[in-house]
Amino acid sequence: MAFFKDIVLKTYKQRLESGERRNDIIDIIMDEIKRTRTGGAQKQEFEDEFEKGAALDTTEIKERNYTDEESILVANAVLFFFAGFDTSAFGIGVVSHKLCLYPELQEKIYEEIIDVVGIDGKITPEKLGALKYMDMFISEALRMSEMVPSTERVCTKNYQIPGTNVVIPKGKVVTIYTEDFTQLEENFINAKEFDPENFNPENNPNKFAFQTFGQGPRNCIGMRYALMVMKVAFINILRKHRMVRGSTMQDKLKMTPEMTHFTGGLPATFVKRED
Numbered sequence: 001m002a003f004f005k006d007i008v009l010k011t012y013k014q015r016l017e018s019g020e021r022r023n024d025i026i027d028i029i030m031d032e033i034k035r036t037r038t039g040g041a042q043k044q045e046f047e048d049e050f051e052k053g054a055a056l057d058t059t060e061i062k063e064r065n066y067t068d069e070e071s072i073l074v075a076n077a078v079l080f081f082f083a084g085f086d087t088s089a090f091g092i093g094v095v096s097h098k099l100c101l102y103p104e105l106q107e108k109i110y111e112e113i114i115d116v117v118g119i120d121g122k123i124t125p126e127k128l129g130a131l132k133y134m135d136m137f138i139s140e141a142l143r144m145s146e147m148v149p150s151t152e153r154v155c156t157k158n159y160q161i162p163g164t165n166v167v168i169p170k171g172k173v174v175t176i177y178t179e180d181f182t183q184l185e186e187n188f189i190n191a192k193e194f195d196p197e198n199f200n201p202e203n204n205p206n207k208f209a210f211q212t213f214g215q216g217p218r219n220c221i222g223m224r225y226a227l228m229v230m231k232v233a234f235i236n237i238l239r240k241h242r243m244v245r246g247s248t249m250q251d252k253l254k255m256t257p258e259m260t261h262f263t264g265g266l267p268a269t270f271v272k273r274e275d
Contacts, residue, residue: 001078004081008077009074025080026077076221080221082222085222087226088225088230093262094145094253095142095230095234096266097253098141098144100268101251103244109133109238113234113235113238116130117235117239123232135227135231138231139199140195143182143210145212146179147253147255148211149178150175152176153176154173155171155173155174181206182209184209187209188205189205237270241271242270243271244268244269246267247267253266
């Protein structure tokens with residue numbers, strides 16, 4: 001941890017001295033510290049509904065006093081790095097498994113990659129955002145993985161469940177088990193089967209039934225980084241190779257009790273494309 005702290009602090013001090021910007025997590029946190037220190041509220045703009053739901057409403061906070069800016073910066077930057085790294089590794093494994101099980105869908109992703117990025121084209125944020133079928137495939141692979149069986153949150157105020165007399169008291173830890181509502185047809189058009197079309201916006205998927213990254217202001221801080229890493233990885237793999245199921249690959253992935261890796265590994269073969 002001391003290694004990461006040293007890197008972040010050196011970068012932070014260098015940015016303060018030079019005024020250099022790279023539009024990364026350090027710049028974002030520095031901007032927020034500066035904005036909240038001066039009390040300058042800014043209108044927020046959002047890329048999509050997930051980002052809008054994740055925004056924190058600080059309009060009611062009258063006074064914020066950051067007494068240890070360096071600790072805030074280090075804590076958030078390191079959390080972002082580890083959350084994104086762990087989620088990326090997990091996601092690449094889960095999606096690779098489904099690519100091997102569904103070669104015909106793998107070819108659809110390959111065709112989209114060639115259409116959008118090209119066989120040797122440069123990868124840009126705009127091109128990553130245009131890979132809509134890959135987005136749907138990744139989300140469906142994560143939905144069907146069942147690797148995140150529950151989400152826990154602390155209730156911040158007394159909350160009466162609509163239509164009932166049940167009140168969840170402030171401070172109560174609430175555990176939400178997600179498997180049941182990921183399998184409901186009212187939430188996904190083909191909920192019982194692996195089908196990337198479950199995440200086609202035209203089929204009205206229920207975003208709250210997809211809890212791999214959570215939803216709202218306490219969602220996974222590393223989500224966007226993880227998705228970006230996964231998409232870049234699969235572009236570079238699939239436009240030159242096919243992923244083929246290994247002889248000992250299981251139909252369903254299972255994690256070890258320590259939740260550190262997949263039981264039996266993820267045996268797959270990479271076959272170079274000739275076309």
